[in-house]
Amino acid sequence: MTKKKVFKFVANRSVKVKFNYDKGVPEEGNYGPQIRYGVVIDGEDQVLYASEALAEVIGGVLKRAGQELLITKNEELHEGKKKTHWSAIDLKDGEEKPKPAETSASIGKPQTSKEEPPVSKFDPKLVMKGCIKVVTEAFKDNNLDTKHENFPCVINTLFMEEARRR
Secondary structure, eight states, X not given: OOOOEEEOOOTTEEEEEEESSSSOEEEEETTEEEEEEEEEETTEEEEEEEOHHHHHHHHTTOOSTXXXXXXXXXXXXXXXXXXXXXXXXXOOOGGGOOOGGGSGGGTTXXXXXXXXXXXXXXXXXXXXXXXXXXXXXXXXXXXXXXXXXXXXXXXXXXXXXXXXXX
């Protein structure tokens, strides 16, 4: 049996994480108690070891296997000490997917008729507008204020994913 890659979060970045199960497995780690989750990130099966703080955030949102969350690790210096804050947003995978015109894959792509081939031009303003719309709806669906500290970070991450995809 091959070992799965262990996923490590990068500070101030949001990551789409699809959970293989609706719960994690408690374990004792090098730095104390942690929860192990089987996840898929960028299409690759991986293992995510969550601190108790992260597991609490995930547990507040994770309801079913196959659910996709947008998880953000925010780090900031406060009085010379590094503070870490976690957030997780349900991306409504499965039966609650957004309409096709609103999915992240279609953001920034001009709507075309069936006779026309799709236009591949990347329009940053249109993509950013779509990212703001998708993230705003996700925040509202999860009862989060758009003035939340993670709002700009999540939009930026989604925008960069879209730019990289094109």
